Amino acid sequence: MSTSAIEVSDEKVKAMWDKRLTEIFCDICIKEILKGNRPGTHFTRDGWLKIMTNFEKETGKGFSQRQLKNRWDALKKEWKAWKKLKGEDTGLGWNPIKRTVDASDKWWESRLQVVPEAKNFRTSGIDPEFKWKLDQMFMGIGTLPTDFFENVNNEIPEENEEENMRNDVHILNDVQIDGTSQKRKKP
Numbered sequence: 001m002s003t004s005a006i007e008v009s010d011e012k013v014k015a016m017w018d019k020r021l022t023e024i025f026c027d028i029c030i031k032e033i034l035k036g037n038r039p040g041t042h043f044t045r046d047g048w049l050k051i052m053t054n055f056e057k058e059t060g061k062g063f064s065q066r067q068l069k070n071r072w073d074a075l076k077k078e079w080k081a082w083k084k085l086k087g088e089d090t091g092l093g094w095n096p097i098k099r100t101v102d103a104s105d106k107w108w109e110s111r112l113q114v115v116p117e118a119k120n121f122r123t124s125g126i127d128p129e130f131k132w133k134l135d136q137m138f139m140g141i142g143t144l145p146t147d148f149f150e151n152v153n154n155e156i157p158e159e160n161e162e163e164n165m166r167n168d169v170h171i172l173n174d175v176q177i178d179g180t181s182q183k184r185k186k187p
Contacts (some may be wrong), residue, residue: 085118100125
């Protein structure tokens with residue numbers, strides 16, 4: 001699993017993620033999505049506060065919002081690469097030993113030329129049960145994105161980086177904790 005890092009003063013503090021922590025994080029995020037705390041593409045400030053609070057309650061680990069957001073972003077990146085890798089191919093199997101797509105070397109070579117960022121999935125993929133959670137987190141719950149049918153070849157729409165930066169900075173700079181506003185320095 002990947003790690004996230006944040007700056008605290010002049011030093012970096014790494015958040016170590018294992019399968020259990022990642023699944024707990026995903027479950028908490030899905031609950032907040034279902035509660036309406038992600039009305040668009042980003043969680044509300046209240047949504048992030050609840051994610052941070054519930055994550056600490058369930059794991060005993062007090063990760064910062066930035067560490068959790070970094071994990072969200074890393075999972076989304078992996079999910080997008082996995083979706084692109086599989087494309088519209090059907091009938092692909094699952095290799096429970098390698099924990100990835102069971103396909104011929106020819107298929108892998110062909111797909112990795114199109115999606116080189118998915119090379120790590122040749123040795124370890126996204127488990128089908130876990131993929132369902134990621135679909136809920138990144139596609140939405142119970143509904144398809146409005147542009148789903150426009151993307152018939154499974155292209156994942158590009159994100160609006162400017163909007164992401166605005167939302168991330170806004171969230172990170174004005175987090176309410178116990179009714180008091182805590183201002184943070186811009187990243």
